[in-house]
Amino acid sequence: MDKLLWMRCFVRAVETGSFSVVAREMQIGQPNVSRHIASLEKSLGTRLLHRSTRHMVATPEGQRYYAQARHALDIISQAESDAHGEQDPHGLLRVACPESVGSELIIAALPRFLDRYPHVDVELRLGDEYIDLVAEGVDIAIRGGTLKDSALRARRVGTSERICVASDAYLQKHGLPGQPEDLLRHQCIIYTLLAGGSGAWPFKNGPVPVSGRTRLNNLDGIRRAVLQGLGVGYLPSWMIARELRTGELRALLTDHATAPSPLNVLYSADRLLPQRAGVFIEFITKVFADTPGLNGTSLV
Incomplete structure (x- = not known):
């Protein structure tokens, strides 16, 4: 039995x-x-x-x-x-995270984590949708914004700076917005998972409702759409650090940007946090601390 x-x-x-x-x-x-x-x-x-x-x-x-x-x-x-033993975490760790964070940051750092903890296996679930951690059997999730679910606990592992950007090709055709309200006359690329897909972008003096002909549920897709000149995007600055540096994209309305938002690791409030999860959280906190745009260092 x-x-x-x-x-x-x-x-x-x-x-x-x-x-x-x-x-x-x-x-x-x-x-x-x-x-x-x-x-x-x-x-x-x-x-x-x-x-x-x-x-x-x-x-x-x-x-x-x-x-x-x-x-x-x-x-x-x-x-x-x-x-x-305290220095020998083991078992399968299931982590849910945004596709951009997973693909560009965590996977790149994963070899170092696996070398350091040879008895831990990692299953990454990449996607921008929010999931039920308990129902999906996920140990931890990485998400931006303020925690609203009382069934979860949050630990801050970074801060995410978001900015408006556009390509020179788009700006030459449509002009440069000087105030957030000017976006009402622009093609804005809508992230359908932001605030329920309402199309309102936050600024220092309040949100501005925006619209556009292109809507995507993936941040990397938005980055690519902005590079193609399809419109103005609202993106985490760390994702477009190279494009800002090379001039492929131009930061807009930086004087009106909101303060960076928290980037958290979430886990169930009713569950003991496995040791393998604890060491992973410490690891990615250091990864994010080395990433401008996530560590409190502004890229604009």
Whole structure:
């Protein structure tokens, strides 16, 4: 009888809402997941989940058991980490981060991290969309802005400076905006994941609603669109450091820019932070500290 396995199956079933997801994660097959949870319910003498063809929800007893089981599994994970020794983090670390940060900063630094911690594996999930850390089984996420979800904790690892930019080709054709309100007459490239895709850009004296014919859900796509002369972009300065230096892009309205926003590592407030996550956070904090535009050093 492996009650620990049953417990892990149940906890992840509650977190993901899917037996099939648990089966893929644990590589044991969906019938086995169902059987393990049924065995757990039988051993406890109570129903933990209400299941139908479309829905799965925890019973009141299941909700109480989940909270205690989740805590117990975290303690076991921490005990295993401690047994390996403080200087020997181990296990699989799942990290979610914006595609730009992951592709251009973290992947470039990853060989040094893996060399330093040979028993840690890293799974990066690149994307600009916000995700449910618990449901996705993610240990930590890197996100910009102010934390609004009370179920998460945040640790600041940098600050992100955002600026308006355009190419000389675009500015020669459409003119140079002197005030944020001038953007109302310009083609602005809209980042659909910023403030729900509302198209309002923040400035020192308040947001300005902007519009344009090009809309993208990816910051690197916006960078490329600006380079092609499609319009004015609003981008993290560290992403376009080379283009600013070479003159391919020109910073606009810098006297009206807002203060840099925090760049945070987020993790569940109800979970113990694994040791492997702790050393990774320390590592990327140093990476960001060496990156102008993320370390409080302005590029404009």
